Amino acid sequence: MLFFTLTLLLPGLGWAQQQNPKPLLITVDLKKKAQTINNxxxxxxxxxxxxxxxxxxxxxxxxxxxxxxxxxxxxxxxxxxxxxxxxxxxxxxxxxxxxxxxxxxxxxxxxxxxxxxxxxxxxxxxxxxxxxxxxxxxxxxxxxxxxxxxxxxxxxxxxxxxxxxxxxxxxxxxxxxxxxxxxxxxxxxxxxxxxxxxxxxxxxxxxxxxxxxxxxxxxxxxxxxxxxxxxxxxxxxxxxxxxxxxxxxxxxxxxxxxxxxxxxxxxxxxxxxxxxxxxxxxxxxxxxxxxxxxxxxxxxxxxxxxxxxxxxxxxxxxxxxxxxxxxxxxxxxxxxxxxxxxxxxxxxxxxxxxxxxxxxxxxxxxxxxxxxxxxxxxxxxxxxxxxxxxxxxxxxxxxxxxxxxxxxxxxxxxxxxxxxxGMHRLNINRSDKLNPVAAAQKVMVSAYTGQKGELVVVAINYEPEARNLQLAAKGMNKGTTYQRYVTTASPDDNLKRYPGGKLNQAISLPPRSITTLVVKD
Structure with missing residues (x-):
């Protein structure tokens, strides 16, 4: 059984920080599929x-x-x-x-x-x-x-x-x-x-x-x-x-x-x-x-x-x-x-x-x-x-x-x-147990997978402070890489490709932004 764990951590330097935010763990099981996406x-x-x-x-x-x-x-x-x-x-x-x-x-x-x-x-x-x-x-x-x-x-x-x-x-x-x-x-x-x-x-x-x-x-x-x-x-x-x-x-x-x-x-x-x-x-x-x-x-x-x-x-x-x-x-x-x-x-x-x-x-x-x-x-x-x-x-x-x-x-x-x-949405679990109403003004995350085992994660940071995302995958090589695409208020950030990284590296979510991660084993 393959699990993915996403950890929401303190923001990196350069953006405003909240004091002592609690980490957020989001667990995704590729076998727990929700609806098939048509278009x-x-x-x-x-x-x-x-x-x-x-x-x-x-x-x-x-x-x-x-x-x-x-x-x-x-x-x-x-x-x-x-x-x-x-x-x-x-x-x-x-x-x-x-x-x-x-x-x-x-x-x-x-x-x-x-x-x-x-x-x-x-x-x-x-x-x-x-x-x-x-x-x-x-x-x-x-x-x-x-x-x-x-x-x-x-x-x-x-x-x-x-x-x-x-x-x-x-x-x-x-x-x-x-x-x-x-x-x-x-x-x-x-x-x-x-x-x-x-x-x-x-x-x-x-x-x-x-x-x-x-x-x-x-x-x-x-x-x-x-x-x-x-x-x-x-x-x-x-x-x-x-x-x-x-x-x-x-x-x-x-x-x-x-x-x-x-x-x-x-x-x-x-x-x-x-x-x-x-x-x-x-x-x-x-x-x-x-x-x-x-x-x-x-x-x-x-x-x-x-x-x-x-x-x-x-x-x-x-x-x-x-x-x-x-x-x-x-x-x-x-x-x-x-x-x-x-x-x-x-x-x-x-x-x-x-x-x-x-x-x-x-x-x-x-x-x-x-x-x-x-x-x-x-x-x-x-x-x-x-x-x-x-x-x-x-x-x-x-x-x-x-x-x-x-x-x-x-x-x-x-x-x-x-x-x-043909891809499927995946059910996820949040460690903070926030329901969809409470999460709607904070960070919203959804995940999707296809027949080739790829993972797509869309994270919406609705807050004015930056957040970091840590993506770990049990059963996947720690050297597995992700590609990252970001939209912010900046005129240049329109689904822009940001630097990618490995699964064990932190991922920054800029304030008031949308980020898509594309992970391939």
């Missing part, structure tokens, strides 16, 4: 279209490299964060409607492949397709398609959003098969181009009403009630079978994690509804539906106690119904990331909070996948980087512009670059 990803909606279609090659190629590359430069520093999933938005055709779409921001109107006569125009969405091609070229393992709305040709009001607040789907009642055949046809087209989608998500955040005043709507979207979701998934399962596609259906993309197990709404208690064997909406017997529930961590990030409590409920419910859990969308939409202050949060503050949410989703909710919304949006990289990994400064027509890396990008990279699909 880490991000979405390209909506700005992939303008970048991929219009931006100069040098700029968009570097953006793709930042997101997808697993290579390192001459100094050993990663060139990108090596995402293993990429989410592609199948548009509803609101871009072709122009101002008649009722969506205010022209950049959030999305082209559609369906023509009014029922034929298809595969020249649409070339910018998003460019990013799909780059993801494939870089070896991204999981391409995921999702739809926020059915095509406008199939909606009740001819729009990509609702104008009646009744929490019912905008899809015409006799168009379920037409909608799912459309989705399957899009999947078949891309498979023919060598861009096969492993997953398809036919509904998104079904709990929201997605209504808007005409001309002021923010984006495409429609609500769905649980019976409507069941109906569309059954129809899609049939469409995929008919077209001989292996793509799996993921659902329900719950708007908040709490809808996966509770709440009172037309789209609530969704794990029970879709995977409870006695439920009329049971979907667990369908060929293309894996035992998996998918939800979003938005609005469940206010305070460490609440963060942990919600995720414990998610894990308990998923375990009871025999399903896995994916976190498929998160950005700092609410103000939980401010952690009680009204002041602007620095880029590193945001990156640390993001790392903490990923840590809690993985270690408490047992997330098998974790995906960020959004890969890039207009904004700055210095403060309150709430919504994006890469901050865009586009020109007025979004045909060119500048971009900036954020600490969010590299915070996600501490997980996505090194924890690859």
């Amino acid at each position: 880490f990803g991000a979405a390209g909606c909506w700005y992939a279209e303008g970048i991929g279609k219009h931006w100069p090659a040098e700029k968009k190629e570097r953006i793709a490299e930042l997101l997808f590359s697993r290579e390192v430069d001459a100094q050993g520093n990663p060139k990108g964060i090596g995402l293993s999933a990429w989410r592609f938005n199948i548009g509803g055709g609101t871009a072709e409607q122009g101002d008649s779409s009722g969506i205010r921001d022209v950049n959030r109107r999305v082209e559609g492949f369906l023509n009014n006569d029922g034929s298809y125009n595969w020249n649409k969405q070339p910018g998003q397709t460019w990013f799909l091609q780059k993801a494939k070229q870089y070896g991204v393992e999981n391409l995921i398609a999702f739809a926020n709305t059915p095509p406008v040709q199939y909606t009740q009001n001819g729009l990509g959003f609702k104008t009646t607040k009744d929490y019912r789907s905008n899809l015409q009642p006799d168009k379920y098969e037409a909608y799912t055949n459309f989705l399957a046809e899009v999947l078949r087209h891309y498979e023919g181009k060598g861009l096969g989608f492993k997953y398809i998500s036919p509904v998104n955040e079904p709990q929201w009403d997605w209504t808007g005043k005409f001309g002021e709507a923010k984006q495409e979207g429609t609500p769905w009630q649980n019976p409507e979701i069941a109906r569309v998934v059954r129809a899609l399962d049939n469409s995929l079978t008919t077209k001989k596609l292996a793509t799996q259906i993921i659902l329900p993309e719950a708007a908040k994690l709490t809808y996966l197990y509770g709440e009172k709404a037309p789209a609530a208690r969704q794990t029970q509804q879709f995977f409870g064997k006695g439920s009329p909406s049971h979907l667990g017997n369908l060929k293309h539906v894996p035992p998996l529930v998918v939800g979003h961590s938005y609005f469940t990030d206010e305070g460490d106690s609440a963060i942990v409590a919600v995720r414990q409920q998610v894990a308990d419910t998923a375990r009871h119904y025999g399903v896995r859990f994916w976190q498929s969308e998160y950005s700092m939409l609410a103000d939980g990331f401010r952690e009680g202050t009204k002041a602007r949060r620095t880029a590193m503050d945001c990156g640390l909070f993001l790392a903490k949410l990923i840590h809690q989703d993985l270690t408490v909710a047992n997330a098998a996948a974790w995906q960020f919304w959004n890969a890039f949006e207009p904004g700055r990289a210095e403060f309150d980087t709430r919504y994006y990994l890469i901050a865009l400064q586009p020109n007025a027509t979004h045909t060119d512009g500048n971009y900036q890396q954020t600490k969010n990008l590299w915070a996600l990279g501490h997980y996505s670059l090194f924890i690859r699909p």
